[in-house]
Amino acid sequence: MSMLQNTDPLTGTRRLFYAVTPNETSFATVDEVPDYIIEAFPYFMGAMLLELIVSVIEGKQDERYSLADTIGSITAGAFMIAVSAMVRGFEVVAYAAINKHYSFVTLPWDSPWTWILAFLGLDFMYYWFHRLAHEVNMLWAFHQVHHSSEEYNLSTALRQSVFQRYTSWVFYTVLALALPASAIYVHVQFNTLYQFWIHTRIIKSLGPLEYILNTPSHHRVHHGRNRYCIDKNYAGTLIIWDRLFGTFEAEQEEEVVYGLVHPIQTFDPIQTQLCHMQWMWQQFWLQQGIFNKLCVIFKGPGWEPGKPRLGNIEDIPDIKYPMPKYRTQIAGWCQVYVTIHFALNIMVMDMYGSKYDMHTALGAMIGISFLIYSFTCVGALCDVKSYAPVLELIRCVMVLSMDAYITRSMPDYAAVYYYHLILLRVAFGLSTLIWIPQVLINGKKKVE
Structure with missing residues (x-):
């Protein structure tokens, strides 16, 4: 499915804040439930751009944003979306099967009360899943991806684990004992969407709403590695669970330092x-x-x-703000190159995903493997690795070879994406010319 869906701006914006009604988000079957997260991607990008503009106006763009880190966060989100396409079928079948064969009560899918119970039940179960994801090492191995950024901005919300989706759905299956599968899947998505906008340093406080809702202030604490921040504020939408179960901590005057206790120091x-x-x-x-x-x-x-x-x-190290961050020295031309090719990777992923049903199992595996390789090349360039030019030259040659194959063997597909393929030919043809001398002359050096 393409990430560029046609959703009117007001509806798309409301969805980010859980500002939807039961009537518009209740469905008889799971098949009718839209992929709200995919449809929200243009609004993610728009909100990130707005946050960057505000940061520039405030003169804090360097403090809040890093190109390589932002690319790393969006890359993790792209990986998660690719995996979600495979996991969704399994989890919704599990919800439906449990609801059909083991439920002790049948709640009507079109009742507002069912919608409200699903909202509260899902948020409650998310709290416990999230808490265990910090308190059980095996689950933390997946969840730590989300905390690996030393920045805290809206792009951080997209930094997700490709494995976490395989475990989180298990916590929600208990809801299928009473709630229809469609209601569970709706609120799984909206619970995720709500947590996007709270990853910002621009919004300081929401006043009285801080007592009820999870807010940017509360979630900044959750992402901190200061001692007072560790294992606090696990909420999804409602902060009341943290207040009830003793894991709440208000943001203090002390500036929060973000990231893992032991930073990973890579964009790979x-x-x-x-x-x-x-x-x-x-x-x-x-x-x-x-x-x-x-x-x-x-x-x-x-x-x-x-x-x-x-x-x-x-x-836990008793750290204080400011702390040095992992930031590599990427040449200006290479920053432009990385930005362009990262955008091309997203475009290719969108093209590929829009025709996902047309691919064979082997074709799907090859496509996903190539996308992973492409994003890995971008990460190597951001890390300024000595072998990055070789990886990138190989990728450019592979793209040009695949373009020739598609044009010859899949004329209908090539016709649909004629202008996209022209763009790829020009971009990757020029890029090949850039990296051939880099490999021949500086192949054993870092990109400078």
Whole structure:
């Protein structure tokens, strides 16, 4: 499905704030439920642009934004969307099967009360999933991707794990004992959409709403690595769950420092996704005895033998703002190149996704693998890796080769995307000419 859907601006904006009515978002079957997250992508981009403009006006764009970090966050979001296309069918079938065979009550799909119960139930279950995603090392290995940015802006909201979707749906299956699958899937999406706009430093406070709703102020605490921020404010939409279960912490005068306690210092999208799994695997084999090995998996990421389940807060570095961030020195021309090719990657992904149903299993696997490789090349350029020119030259040649194959073997497809393919030929033809001398002369050096 294409990410560029036709949704009127008012409706698209309302959806980001959960400002929808039961009547317009209640459906008899899951098949009727729109893919709200895909349809929201243009509004994500628009809101990010607006946030950047405001940051420039305030003179804080360098403090709040980094090109490489923003690209890394959007890349993670693109990976998540690609995976979601495969996971959605499985999870909605599970909801529907449980609701049909094991539900103890049948609530009408078109009742406002069903909609309200689904809203509250989903938000409650999200709180517990999110809390366990911080308190269980195996789940944290997935969730840490979202916290890996040292920036805090709207693009950070898009930084998601490709694996988390495989676990989060399990927590929502209990709702299918009473709620129709369509209602669950609607609120799964709106709960996610609501959390987009709270990833900003521009909005300071929402006044009395701070007592009820999860807000940018509350979520800034959640993303902080200051000691007072650790394991706080797990809310999705309503902050009341944190207040009820003792995990609430208000934002203090002390400036929040964002990111992981131990920053990963890379823009490689694969490393961002897998780094904690690698660390956990190493710890698993280092521990003596099966009990300690299991504790590595099921206790908190700060646990060590002889320590509490979640570790000791004293072990968290007592950091203060400002802290140095991982920012590479990317040449001006390379920043322009990276921006253009990242946009082309998104365009290719949109073209590919819009015809997803037409691809064979092998074709789908090849397409997804190439997209992963393409975004990895962008990450290598942002990290200023010495091997980045070689990776990028190979990618450019691959694109030109695939273009020739599509033009010859899939004339109908080529006709539909005629102008898109012309753009790709020009862009990747010129790019090939850029990287050939880079590889021949500076192949063993970093891009300068």
